[in-house]
Amino acid sequence: MMSNIGFSVVLTGLTILVYYCSRRVFFAYSQAPLLNPLFMSSIFIGTALIIIDMSVFDYHEHVTLLEILIWPATAALAIPLYSQLSTIRQMGWRVVFPVVIAGVIAPLSAWLFVFWLDAPLDLQMTVLVKSITTPLAMQTTELVGGLPELAAIIVILTGIVGASVAPFLFAAFHIKSSVTKGLTLGAIAHVVGTSSALNIDKRCGAFASLALCLNGIVTSICLPLLFT
Structure with a gap:
């Protein structure tokens, strides 16, 4: 056996x-x-x-x-980010601002929905981390009184749905910019979206990595400060 x-x-x-x-x-x-x-x-x-x-x-x-292996795989996303570092520096706040806005709107809309359904408080806290990468999401959820295991599932589903739906939205709104696509995929669909962005081109992957990192940092710092 x-x-x-x-x-x-x-x-x-x-x-x-x-x-x-x-x-x-x-x-x-x-x-x-x-x-x-x-x-x-x-x-x-x-x-x-x-x-x-x-x-x-x-x-x-x-x-x-x-x-x-999720940890080293996530760290490896810094490679395309570094390759576009000069471009990112030139754009400055024009990159940071939309990522922060997306990082607020995406979880807030999910939270409003479960709040409207009168869901338990721990579930409400859990959906707030839906758009950041799994390791950060699980740790942040635990700090704010959510459910880490459920957070992992929600994060993965968010990534799959985001990466699958985004191409249709890009086509519908005639979005051609690699920067816009990358920031959108990274901010909304975290690692899964960043992986899809790398399939588009290196520039798109780099900006997705940036959005992933910024959104993860802001969310993992702000949520515990607000709810603990």
């Missing part, structure tokens, strides 16, 4: 393989928004878990390595 460690290795490898195949399909069909690799991978893995009758919590325990 396969050992627990062996099963974890196999499950982690299969998860990576599923994402790799999803990514290949994504590019094979001209980066169709609804074929976003993370979205497709989530659907496939979720279906597989139902078929084999494995809980999400058991699956999570076996693929913990992938969660650990």
Whole structure:
């Protein structure tokens, strides 16, 4: 019988393989928004878990390595940011201002919705971190009395929806600027959006990384100050 460690290795490898195949399909069909690799991978893995009758919590325990890799993967987003540093310096507050505004409007709109539904206070606190990257979101949620595990799910769903819907909005409003696309994807859809931005071009990826970092820093500092 396969050992627990062996099963974890196999499950982690299969998860990576599923994402790799999803990514290949994504590019094979001209980066169709609804074929976003993370979205497709989530659907496939979720279906597989139902078929084999494995809980999400058991699956999570076996693929913990992938969660650990979130930190260095997020740090690596500084590379495209550095490559466009001179351009970012020239733009200055013209970059910072829209990111801060987006960082306020996005969580506030989600909070107003759950408040209107008369949701429990811990759920209200949790949705406030929906647009920052998972590690920061979980820690910030814990500080303000939210639910860290639920925060992780909400953050991932926000990223998938944001990265999938954004291309349709860009087309509808005839948005061509890589800077605008990058700031939007990074501020609203965090790491998932930044990954999509890198598929557009390096400039778009750099500004998405900037928006991701700024929004994460502002949110993780301001929320605990306001609610603790």
